[in-house]
Amino acid sequence: DQQVKQNSPSLSVQEGRISILNCDYTNSMFDYFLWYKKYPAEGPTFLISISSIKDKNEDGRFTVFLNKSAKHLSLHIVPSQPGDSAVYFCAVQGAQKLVFGQGTRLTINP
Amino acid sequence: EPEVTQTPSHQVTQMGQEVILRCVPISNHLYFYWYRQILGQKVEFLVSFYNNEISEKSEIFDDQFSVERPDGSNFTLKIRSTKLEDSAMYFCASRGVGSPLHFGNGTRLTVT
Numbered sequence: 001d002q003q004v005k006q007n008s009p010s011l012s013v014q015e016g017r018i019s020i021l022n023c024d025y026t027n028s029m030f031d032y033f034l035w036y037k038k039y040p041a042e043g044p045t046f047l048i049s050i051s052s053i054k055d056k057n058e059d060g061r062f063t064v065f066l067n068k069s070a071k072h073l074s075l076h077i078v079p080s081q082p083g084d085s086a087v088y089f090c091a092v093q094g095a096q097k098l099v100f101g102q103g104t105r106l107t108i109n110p
Numbered sequence: 111e112p113e114v115t116q117t118p119s120h121q122v123t124q125m126g127q128e129v130i131l132r133c134v135p136i137s138n139h140l141y142f143y144w145y146r147q148i149l150g151q152k153v154e155f156l157v158s159f160y161n162n163e164i165s166e167k168s169e170i171f172d173d174q175f176s177v178e179r180p181d182g183s184n185f186t187l188k189i190r191s192t193k194l195e196d197s198a199m200y201f202c203a204s205r206g207v208g209s210p211l212h213f214g215n216g217t218r219l220t221v222t
Contacts (some may be wrong), residue, residue: 034210042151043114043201043213089153094164097143099212100153 003027004092006101014109019077021104023090028071032093035064035075037086038103044089049076080108112136116202122220123192131217141199142185143203143211144177146165146170153201155159159185192221 004025013019026034031052050057050064051075057064058101063076077084085108091098115134135142143158157167159177168200175189185204189196197220203211 035209036213041215043203043215044211046210046212049210084170096158097155101153 003099004090006088006090006104009102010107012107012109013080015082015088018078019075019080019084019108021075021077021088021089021090021106023073023075024069025073025092027092028068028094030094033064033066033073034091034093034098035062036089036091036100038089039086044100047088059100065067077106080106082108082110084108098102114204114212116200116214116217118217119215120218120220122222125194125207125221126191128220129189129192131189131200131202131219133185133187133214134183135185135204136206136212137183137212139204139206139209139212141205142177142179143205144187145203145213146198147201147216148195148198156187156200185201189219192219194221197221203207 003026034049035047037047038044048059048062048064050066055066061077066073087105088101089103090101117132121129142159145153146156147153150204155168158165159175174190178186199216199218201213201216203213205211
């Protein structure tokens with residue numbers, strides 16, 4: 001049941017540059033999308049979300065883009081900082097639950 | 111900032127034993143969830159709970175699993191007879207109306 005796919009298991013970016021994390025989903029009925037960040041030994045932490053009526057939502061260094069026709073969303077972090085090193089999960093809101101992708105481990109190199 | 115708290119942080123149990131994982135959701139939240147993450151895999155939905163009943167459950171959530179909200183603050187997940195493959199991080203989450211899920215820091219369950 002691969003409703004949400006993050007095809008890059010890892011990404012390495014230099015500090016100060018832009019990090020771009022990608023996510024694809026299969027069901028065009030989904031209408032609310034979220035990104036969570038997870039540090040080791042902690043639970044996922046909500047980062048940013050977007051509803052299907054928008055194509056962009058920005059919060060400080062974080063911007064989420066939604067391309068409904070391609071069923072694709074992305075998270076941009078700029079500038080990237082060492083504290084951004086974590087696993088990032090995209091998630092889609094179903095009727096009674098969130099469905100997560102497999103996660104992308106982001107490493108920010110100094 | 112209010113947070114979801116889970117106890118214990120690590121639980122070791124023998125195969126066939128019962129375990130109860132405990133969670134205190136954020137106090138004004140109405141929707142409660144359990145998720146799990148097997149090492150190296152994705153975060154998987156187990157069950158959602160609203161108005162004192164299960165609203166949805168996954169195929170993982172079989173008869174060995176149950177949830178309860180015994181009082182106004184706790185939300186528990188019970189596994190009646192643990193199997194080796196139940197070893198995972200179990201995350202409790204809660205949310206209010208129109209808000210995103212807030213997760214606890216998880217309980218690492220190790221079944222030997």
